[in-house]
Amino acid sequence: MDIISGTFFSKPAPVYVLEGTKKKGRFHKAKPILTITGRTPVAYEKNQVDNKKNLKQTQCSKQYLADLNDDGLLDLVYGDKTGRFTKFDGVKKEGEMSFTNTQSTLKYADGGDVKLTMPGYEKYSSPHFADWDDDGDLDLLSGSSTGAVFYFKNIGSPAKAVFKKPTTLLEGLKLHTKRDPLSYYMVPKELEQDRPQFISSVTTTDYNGDGKLDLVIGDHYVEYNKLASVSQKEFEEKQREYEKIQSNVVGLRKFQDTYMQHKNLGRVWVLLRE
Ligand SMILES: [Ca+2]
Ligand SMILES: [Ca+2]
Ligand SMILES: [Ca+2]
Numbered sequence: 001m002d003i004i005s006g007t008f009f010s011k012p013a014p015v016y017v018l019e020g021t022k023k024k025g026r027f028h029k030a031k032p033i034l035t036i037t038g039r040t041p042v043a044y045e046k047n048q049v050d051n052k053k054n055l056k057q058t059q060c061s062k063q064y065l066a067d068l069n070d071d072g073l074l075d076l077v078y079g080d081k082t083g084r085f086t087k088f089d090g091v092k093k094e095g096e097m098s099f100t101n102t103q104s105t106l107k108y109a110d111g112g113d114v115k116l117t118m119p120g121y122e123k124y125s126s127p128h129f130a131d132w133d134d135d136g137d138l139d140l141l142s143g144s145s146t147g148a149v150f151y152f153k154n155i156g157s158p159a160k161a162v163f164k165k166p167t168t169l170l171e172g173l174k175l176h177t178k179r180d181p182l183s184y185y186m187v188p189k190e191l192e193q194d195r196p197q198f199i200s201s202v203t204t205t206d207y208n209g210d211g212k213l214d215l216v217i218g219d220h221y222v223e224y225n226k227l228a229s230v231s232q233k234e235f236e237e238k239q240r241e242y243e244k245i246q247s248n249v250v251g252l253r254k255f256q257d258t259y260m261q262h263k264n265l266g267r268v269w270v271l272l273r274e
Contacts, residue, residue, distance in 0.1 A: 071090070
């Protein structure tokens with residue numbers, strides 16, 4: 001058994017493999033996954049274009065390996081900040097996994113890019129593939145910036161995956177409707193406990209053994225507490241001030257550091273399928 005690990009940024013590489021050894025639970029050192037010519041398979045914000053000057057590398061929220069064209073070789077799919085699903089097809093290379101230099105994107109039947117479309121710029125698509133409808137082909141499931149989970153049915157064939165527009169399996173938080181970093185992170189207590197908070201990542205397994213796939217979702221949970229030394233009045237005033245300015249991330253950090261304590265945590269949620 002080998003471990004595949006992705007990273008948020010692509011320096012020096014976005015995906016590593018840790019090959020298993022003969023000793024149980026022991027692995028070789030992580031090595032980067034590369035293209036057939038030894039390049040790093042970098043996902044760009046726009047699809048591959050001739051004018052390489054304008055290419056801007058995107059943040060990858062999750063990487064996933066699945067064979068989407070039934071050629072026996074794993075293909076590499078990235079989720080990213082802009083909500084797309086970028087793909088590098090697997091190619092044959094002796095002794096190791098390898099991929100095309102060129103990126104493509106997962107497609108709908110009408111040829112459009114499969115994309116998360118919730119409001120706001122940071123969407124963080126998070127691909128996972130499983131045969132969710134049990135018809136023999138791999139369907140796409142995705143977490144997102146708001147914690148919502150989407151299902152894209154594969155309406156192509158095992159040899160050519162093509163997807164249907166998404167069905168929402170789990171609604172996300174309603175707060176992330178504008179590019180306002182404060183609303184992005186600060187979630188009222190009652191909602192915090194209700195559903196995944198931020199950049200959810202989904203996987204499937206039959207958790208309760210009833211023969212149907214269930215969802216296991218990881219999230220990024222940020223716990224905030226007002227500093228004890230700051231009065232409630234002052235805190236609320238500053239918060240209103242901040243909301244009025246609709247400041248940027250730098251402003252958010254300043255507000256957090258001055259008036260709050262915060263902890264970044266991860267949680268795991270299980271949703272059983274009915
Ligand atoms: Ca393949
Ligand atoms: Ca299927
Ligand atoms: Ca189940």
